[in-house]
Every structure is written in C-alpha cells, then in structure tokens.
Amino acid sequence: MYILKPFSFSKRFPETEVIGSAFAGNQDQVIPLSFGFPAPESLPADKMTAATEAAMLSQGRQALAYSGGTGPKHIINWIKERSRLREIEATENEIIVTSGSSQAIDLITRTLTDPGDEIWVEAPTFFGALKTFRLAETTLFSFPIDENGLRVDLVEQELNERVKNNLPLPKLMYVIPNYQNPGGVNLSVDRRKRLAELAYKYNFFIIEDDAYVELSFDETYLPAIYSFGPERVVYLSTFSKIIAPGLRLGWAIGLSAIIEKMRILKIDGLTSVYVQEVTKNLLEQMDMDEQISYLNTIYLSRKNAMVSAIKQYFGDEVSFHEPNGGFFLWLTFPPQIDTSEFLDTAMLAGVSYIAGKHFFLQNEGYNHMRLSFTFCKEDIIHEAIKRLANTYYEYVNSKQMIEEVN
Amino acid sequence: MYILKPFSFSKRFPETEVIGSAFAGNQDQVIPLSFGFPAPESLPADKMTAATEAAMLSQGRQALAYSGGTGPKHIINWIKERSRLREIEATENEIIVTSGSSQAIDLITRTLTDPGDEIWVEAPTFFGALKTFRLAETTLFSFPIDENGLRVDLVEQELNERVKNNLPLPKLMYVIPNYQNPGGVNLSVDRRKRLAELAYKYNFFIIEDDAYVELSFDETYLPAIYSFGPERVVYLSTFSKIIAPGLRLGWAIGLSAIIEKMRILKIDGLTSVYVQEVTKNLLEQMDMDEQISYLNTIYLSRKNAMVSAIKQYFGDEVSFHEPNGGFFLWLTFPPQIDTSEFLDTAMLAGVSYIAGKHFFLQNEGYNHMRLSFTFCKEDIIHEAIKRLANTYYEYVNSKQMIEEVN
Numbered sequence: 001m002y003i004l005k006p007f008s009f010s011k012r013f014p015e016t017e018v019i020g021s022a023f024a025g026n027q028d029q030v031i032p033l034s035f036g037f038p039a040p041e042s043l044p045a046d047k048m049t050a051a052t053e054a055a056m057l058s059q060g061r062q063a064l065a066y067s068g069g070t071g072p073k074h075i076i077n078w079i080k081e082r083s084r085l086r087e088i089e090a091t092e093n094e095i096i097v098t099s100g101s102s103q104a105i106d107l108i109t110r111t112l113t114d115p116g117d118e119i120w121v122e123a124p125t126f127f128g129a130l131k132t133f134r135l136a137e138t139t140l141f142s143f144p145i146d147e148n149g150l151r152v153d154l155v156e157q158e159l160n161e162r163v164k165n166n167l168p169l170p171k172l173m174y175v176i177p178n179y180q181n182p183g184g185v186n187l188s189v190d191r192r193k194r195l196a197e198l199a200y201k202y203n204f205f206i207i208e209d210d211a212y213v214e215l216s217f218d219e220t221y222l223p224a225i226y227s228f229g230p231e232r233v234v235y236l237s238t239f240s241k242i243i244a245p246g247l248r249l250g251w252a253i254g255l256s257a258i259i260e261k262m263r264i265l266k267i268d269g270l271t272s273v274y275v276q277e278v279t280k281n282l283l284e285q286m287d288m289d290e291q292i293s294y295l296n297t298i299y300l301s302r303k304n305a306m307v308s309a310i311k312q313y314f315g316d317e318v319s320f321h322e323p324n325g326g327f328f329l330w331l332t333f334p335p336q337i338d339t340s341e342f343l344d345t346a347m348l349a350g351v352s353y354i355a356g357k358h359f360f361l362q363n364e365g366y367n368h369m370r371l372s373f374t375f376c377k378e379d380i381i382h383e384a385i386k387r388l389a390n391t392y393y394e395y396v397n398s399k400q401m402i403e404e405v406n
Numbered sequence: 407m408y409i410l411k412p413f414s415f416s417k418r419f420p421e422t423e424v425i426g427s428a429f430a431g432n433q434d435q436v437i438p439l440s441f442g443f444p445a446p447e448s449l450p451a452d453k454m455t456a457a458t459e460a461a462m463l464s465q466g467r468q469a470l471a472y473s474g475g476t477g478p479k480h481i482i483n484w485i486k487e488r489s490r491l492r493e494i495e496a497t498e499n500e501i502i503v504t505s506g507s508s509q510a511i512d513l514i515t516r517t518l519t520d521p522g523d524e525i526w527v528e529a530p531t532f533f534g535a536l537k538t539f540r541l542a543e544t545t546l547f548s549f550p551i552d553e554n555g556l557r558v559d560l561v562e563q564e565l566n567e568r569v570k571n572n573l574p575l576p577k578l579m580y581v582i583p584n585y586q587n588p589g590g591v592n593l594s595v596d597r598r599k600r601l602a603e604l605a606y607k608y609n610f611f612i613i614e615d616d617a618y619v620e621l622s623f624d625e626t627y628l629p630a631i632y633s634f635g636p637e638r639v640v641y642l643s644t645f646s647k648i649i650a651p652g653l654r655l656g657w658a659i660g661l662s663a664i665i666e667k668m669r670i671l672k673i674d675g676l677t678s679v680y681v682q683e684v685t686k687n688l689l690e691q692m693d694m695d696e697q698i699s700y701l702n703t704i705y706l707s708r709k710n711a712m713v714s715a716i717k718q719y720f721g722d723e724v725s726f727h728e729p730n731g732g733f734f735l736w737l738t739f740p741p742q743i744d745t746s747e748f749l750d751t752a753m754l755a756g757v758s759y760i761a762g763k764h765f766f767l768q769n770e771g772y773n774h775m776r777l778s779f780t781f782c783k784e785d786i787i788h789e790a791i792k793r794l795a796n797t798y799y800e801y802v803n804s805k806q807m808i809e810e811v812n
Contacts, residue, residue: 003606004606004637005609007518007609007611009517009518009664009667010516010517010518010519010520011520012516012520012671013667013670013671035472037471037472038471040467040468040471041467043467043470043471044470045462045466045467045469045470046462048458048461048462048469048470048680049455049458049459049462052454052455052458052459052684053455053458055454056451056452056454056455060451061446061447061449061451062446063451063454063652064449064450064451064454064650064651064652064653065443065444065446065449065650065651065652066441066443066651066652068652098674099505099674099675099677099678100674100675102673102674102675103673103674105673106673106674110416110418111415111416112413112415112416113416114416114417114418128673131670131673132673135670135671135673200409200410203411203413205413231410244470244471244680245470245471245472245675246469246470246471246472246474246678246679246680246683247470247678247680248674248675248676248677248678248679248680258415261415261419264419264537264541265418265419265541267508267509267511267512267534267537267538267541268504268505268506268508268509268512268654269505269506269508269651269654270654271505271654272505272652272653272654272678272681273652274454274650274652274653274654274681275678275680275681277652278458
C-alpha cells in the first residue's frame with residue numbers, strides 16, 4: 001500500500017465560523033432562543049397517520065415511485081392559489097417545489113451567477129443565505145435596513161455609482177420583505193415598487209425570500225415585490241413555518257426559463273414525492289386558515305411575553321423594533337458590547353441565542369443579538385430572559401473591571 | 407416601467423440533449439423499458455400507514471421538527487450494519503444521509519473538484535452522473551469496460567502517461583462496481599484492489615456508486631472497492647432500489663473530513679427527518695432480507711423473460727452480456743445502427759428505451775440500447791420486445807432502401 005498524500009478540497013469552501021457555542025453540556029437543559037424552531041405543539045403529528053393512509057389509499061404505490069401520483073400536481077395548485085393572496089399569478093411551469101426554501105436559494109443562486117459575480121444583501125440578513133452565496137463563490141455587498149426594511153435609496157445610489165464608474169452591477173439582490181430575518185421589519189410598498197423598477201432598469205434579479213409572510217399578527221399583507229416585477233423577481237416560500245420544517249418542502253416562483261434551469265440543477269430529482277403525497281392530504285384535512293390563525297395567536301402571545309420580560313430585566317439597556325409577525329426579536333446593545341463574548345456563559349446558564357455578527361458580511365453587528373420567540377412557552381421565555389440578563393450584567397461588570405484594571 | 411433587457415444564465419449549464427423522445431402521444435400506452443423504475447408491486451404502500459403511526463407514537467412532534475427524533479440515528483445505524491456485509495466499517499461521522507444517491511454524487515463532486523478539474527468515468531456510464539459532472543464544470547475522460555468491468559489496466563496506463571508528460575491527474579474516478587449501469591457487468595476483485603492502489607499512488611478519489619449491490623440474483627457479493635482503500639474511496643448507496651425511490655433516501659460513506667464538507671455543501675438541511683422517522687419504522691416492520699430476496703426472484707424472472715424474447719425476435723442481430731443482477735440489459739447492434747434514429751417510431755409503436763449515445767461522453771455508442779427489465783411483468787416484456795423488433799426491422803429496411811436509392 002502506498003503512503004497517503006495530502007489532498008485538497010474545492011476552493012469553494014469559505015472560512016466559515018460555526019454558528020453557536022463551544023458549550024459541551026447537556027443541551028436539553030438549555031432554553032433555545034437561538035434557531036427558528038416553530039412551536040412544537042403546532043406540528044401536526046396527530047394528523048400524519050390519517051394523511052398517510054389517505055395518500056396510500058388514493059395513490060397506492062404511485063406515491064412511492066419516482067414521480068409520485070397526483071400529489072405533486074395538487075401541491076403546485078395549492079401554491080398557485082395561495083400565491084394569489086400575495087398578488088402573484090403563476091403557471092405550473094413557473095413553479096418548482098424544493099427541499100425547503102434553502103434549496104431554492106441555492107438553485108437560483110447557481111442558476112444566475114458564476115463565481116465572482118456580485119450578490120447584494122441586506123445587513124443584517126439570514127446567515128443561511130450568506131453561507132449559500134459564499135459557497136457559490138460570489139462577491140457580496142450589503143446595505144442597511146431601517147424600520148421600513150432595506151434602504152432602497154442607498155441601493156439606487158450605489159447602482160448609479162457603479163454605472164458612472166463603469167463598475168460591475170449585481171446579478172442578484174436578496175431580500176426578506178416580510179418580518180425580516182433577523183430585523184423583524186417589513187419592506188414598505190413604495191420601496192418594493194422602487195426595488196422592482198431598479199431590477200428592470202439595471203437588469204438584476206431579486207430573490208424575494210418570503211418565509212414569514214403568513215405569520216402576520218395583525219393580518220395585514222403587502223403585495224409581493226414579485227407583483228411589481230414578475231420578470232425580474234424569483235419568489236420563495238416554504239411549508240416549514242406553517243406546517244413543519246421536518247418535511248423539507250419549499251418552493252420558488254419565477255420566469256419559466258429560469259425555473260427550467262433550476263430543475264436541471266436540482267440534481268437530487270423531484271423533491272420527495274412521498275412527502276408531497278402526504279402533504280397534499282394534510283392540506284385537505286387541515287383548515288390552513290385556522291392553523292395560521294392559531295400559530296399567530298400563540299406567537300403573538302410569546303412575542304409579548306418576551307418583550308415584557310426584556311423591558312423588566314434589561315430596561316433601557318437594549319433597544320429593538322417590535323415586530324408584528326415572524327419569528328424573531330433583534331436586540332441592539334450599547335456599541336461597546338460584543339454578544340459573542342458571553343454566549344458560552346449564557347449556555348452554561350441555560351439559554352441560547354445567536355450573536356449579531358453572524359448576520360453581517362464582516363466585522364460588524366457585534367452589539368446585536370437575535371432571539372426566537374416561537375419555540376418556548378411564555379413562562380419559559382420569561383425564565384430565559386431573566387437568565388440572559390444575569391449573564392449579560394455579569395459580563396458587563398467583568399468587562400468594566402478588566403477595563404479599570406488596564 | 408423599463409424595457410426588459412436580455413439576461414444570461416450561469417456558464418455552468420452545458421448544452422445537454424434531453425434524454426427521451428419527441429413522442430407527444432399517450433404515454434400510458436407506452437411500455438416503459440427506458441428508466442430504472444422498480445417493480446410497482448414491490449413498493450411497500452401497505453406498510454406506510456403503520457410505519458407513520460409508529461413513528462408519530464414513538465417520536466411525536468419531534469419527527470416533524472428540524473432535526474427529527476431518534477429516527478435519523480437509527481437510519482445511520484442501519485447503514486453501518488448493512489455496510490459490514492460489503493466489508494465496510496464506518497463510524498457515524500463518516501456517513502451522510504442524502505436526498506437519493508444523486509445528491510450524494512453532486513455533493514462529493516463539488517466537495518473535491520473545482521471547474522476544470524478532471525473526473526474519469528467508465529464508458530458507458532450512468533447519464534445522471536455525467537450531467538452532474540458537467541454542471542460542476544469538470545473535464546471528463548472515459549475508459550471502456552469489458553465483461554469484468556472497468557479496464558483498470560487502461561486507467562493505469564493513462565495515469566503513467568500523465569505523470570510522464572507532466573499532465574494533470576484526475577481528482578475523481580466514478581465507478582459503478584456492481585451490475586454496472588448500463589453495462590450490467592461486475593468489476594472483478596483484482597481490478598477493485600488495483601484501482602484502490604492506483605487511487606492511493608496517484609492521489610485521486612474513487613466515487614463507488616453501489617446502487618445495485620443488493621440486487622444479486624445468485625447472492626454472490628464482492629467486497630466493496632472501499633474495503634481496499636477507505637481513505638481514497640467515497641461509497642454511495644440508496645434505499646431507492648430496495649424500498650422506494652419516492653422517499654429520496656440515499657447515503658455516502660467516506661473520510662470524516664470529506665463528509666463534514668459535504669454536510670456544509672448540503673445547504674438544503676438534513677434530508678427530510680420525517681421520511682427518516684417513517685423509514686426507520688418501516689425497516690423495523692419489514693424483513694429486509696425477505697424483501698430483497700423477493701425483489702431478486704421477480705427481477706430474475708423478468709430478466710429471463712426479456713432475454714428469451716430478445717433471442718426469439720432478434721436472433722443474432724444483437725449481442726449482450728447477461729447480467730446476474732441489477733436493473734438493465736445493454737444491447738449491442740451492428741455498427742452501422744443508430745438506436746436514437748428509431749426511438750420516436752418505437753414510442754409510437756408503444757415501447758420506450760434509452761439510446762446508447764447518452765451513456766458516453768461524445769459521439770459514441772450509437773449502436774447500443776439500454777433496456778430496463780424491472781418494471782414490467784413477463785408477458786408485457788415479451789410484447790414490448792416484439793414491438794421493438796418490428797420497429798427495428800422496419801428501420802433497418804428503410805435504411806437499406808435509402809442506401810440503395812443513393
């Protein structure tokens with residue numbers, strides 16, 4: 001046998017930091033405010049057996065073959081109908097069902113960019129999308145958000161500058177228009193319109209990631225960016241937040257020429273047709289409006305519990321935009337704070353969160369923190385915020401002591 | 407609104423020909439000998455409801471959350487145990503569960519190659535893998551097979567030449583060692599050993615695609631290439647051929663450093679944990695040895711039916727290696743024949759197949775044809791081969807007439 005030589009991985013792997021903590025203790029004792037988990041009691045475990053039985057009775061073995069039975073077509077129809085509520089009109093060949101919307105982000109990225117191409121993003125934004133864009137070896141550039149979402153005026157200014165200086169324009173702009181992850185804000189209608197116009201004028205595509213649209217606590221819905229520019233927007237959404245993430249079912253809507261290329265790139269075949277058959281029956285057996293209204297009732301109550309606990313334990317030490325929907329609260333601490341510095345001690349104290357820096361491109365956002373309010377019940381949230389505040393003030397005190405010593 | 411400008415797709419999309427026919431008639435009236443579909447009656451539709459019920463009772467809502475309950479761990483354990491039969495010893499962090507083994511081919515390719523890197527393949531080989539390698543913008547190079555599989559001697563000769571002339575070596579070699587798709591041959595033990603040695607010596611990785619290993623009609627099993635070189639082989643297999651393709655469950659086994667990178671690149675998250683929970687219970691409720699023995703009994707009988715019909719209707723006009731397992735029969739016609747030229751008429755006559763050229767890198771293999779013997783019952787297979795022979799002799803006669811006229 002020959003001696004092993006060193007080998008190298010593809011150059012596509014970025015130097016990514018693992019998101020989380022070095023905490024090696026019992027994870028079961030940690031109250032998870034970190035990841036975007038739905039409320040466990042909302043997952044329709046009691047309906048899965050009946051939905052499976054109905055799928056097998058109506059479709060038989062077709063449901064287990066490569067292309068399934070009638071389920072995948074029904075899922076597409078459901079997506080078409082539901083999209084009308086967002087003022088989106090789409091045909092069957094403008095829709096692709098994906099393994100969660102994460103896969104849709106990956107497919108649209110690799111369909112429309114080559115390494116080195118620019119993708120513009122919000123700052124802060126979803127770290128999973130940043131990871132995908134980096135693995136596609138694209139160049140990233142970010143723009144701040146405010147209470148009305150992405151600062152489209154700054155995007156326009158930069159586009160003008162690029163043209164003036166003969167510099168490359170972006171291929172894609174990634175936006176989360178509703179209950180932005182992590183910011184919790186909604187993009188205003190004026191900005192949606194203007195962004196769509198810019199996409200036509202400067203010939204880039206918008207990835208409109210609309211994972212949270214259904215989770216509106218006051219039942220107000222803005223028209224999708226897609227409705228203002230269907231030829232330059234690819235719209236994404238998912239069943240993860242309204243039925244169950246473990247199914248891995250999401251979708252993308254866009255020009256048929258683009259969806260066709262995404263199907264080619266979707267080398268894993270059709271998204272589990274078995275899951276689609278079962279989900280079709282689940283959709284028939286569940287009252288989706290009731291399910292969504294139920295989700296919003298519990299999520300609003302949990303958000304309120306988190307907001308009042310933060311006011312009680314942090315007072316004026318943190319500021320935040322109070323979101324009217326979605327999963328997350330985005331906290332801003334005083335500028336000298338680095339939230340990644342007390343994550344390990346917070347985990348030891350039994351509470352987790354995600355440090356702000358992970359939502360930015362580089363060396364930014366240290367004084368922010370994302371908390372998810374959907375997974376835990378109100379009293380647990382209260383306890384978690386109390387523990388978090390204790391950890392935080394210990395950190396602040398020790399930081400001050402160190403500074404005084406130095 | 408601005409006028410639409412033209413936009414371009416990523417350069418990664420190759421000029422791929424669609425595999426199939428322009429046939430626009432009723433597909434239901436076509437006997438499908440083209441794609442590798444399992445026998446419909448073997449799909450365990452009757453067991454899915456009970457498996458779902460058991461999964462929901464034992465794991466509850468965990469089965470629908472992002473990481474699932476205990477199911478994914480049980481699936482890994484099943485893979486570990488089953489792999490021992492192939493003389494493979496692997497630990498948990500050396501195994502990744504994927505969305506069919508198609509996704510595993512994609513992940514390992516993009517983990518170990520950059521655009522321009524060389525991947526070496528068998529000729530003929532699985533067209534899905536060729537598509538994946540092309541989308542990864544790699545450079546392909548092929549070697550013939552014979553009755554004992556890949557001509558490893560020619561691989562060795564080429565490796566020597568490359569070194570002598572200071573030319574690039576391959577990063578990957580893609581091999582289907584058992585019941586090769588489409589050739590139906592098995593790679594001999596000596597060649598497996600030698601190929602593993604070459605991978606160590608010349609520092610490339612072997613993708614060992616073992617989708618068909620369980621489908622051995624005479625129950626003989628050769629040790630995996632992996633067993634001769636675990637540090638330079640990534641082993642792939644799937645539940646698609648032994649349980650159901652519609653589940654989309656496959657796996658890869660390799661060095662933990664490689665599997666770790668594949669997990670990063672697997673941007674769609676964990677493979678449907680819900681499907682894993684249900685499959686875990688299915689594996690407990692099914693006798694897998696009995697299931698596999700049942701599959702092999704019907705597939706052997708169908709292969710025999712196809713072989714005898716071919717002998718009856720084609721006589722000495724075609725030659726083939728008679729496989730002892732797997733899904734496919736690979737026919738060789740006289741050299742002047744191009745099997746893609748009568749596919750449309752065959753479809754009109756109610757039978758489908760895949761033309762030989764799709765299994766090669768370029769302008770080769772025109773006089774071959776792949777037939778799948780697993781999907782249809784014996785009498786249907788007999789009828790299909792009869793129709794195919796009629797179509798073929800019509801084609802041959804019209805071809806000769808044209809030649810005489812010219």
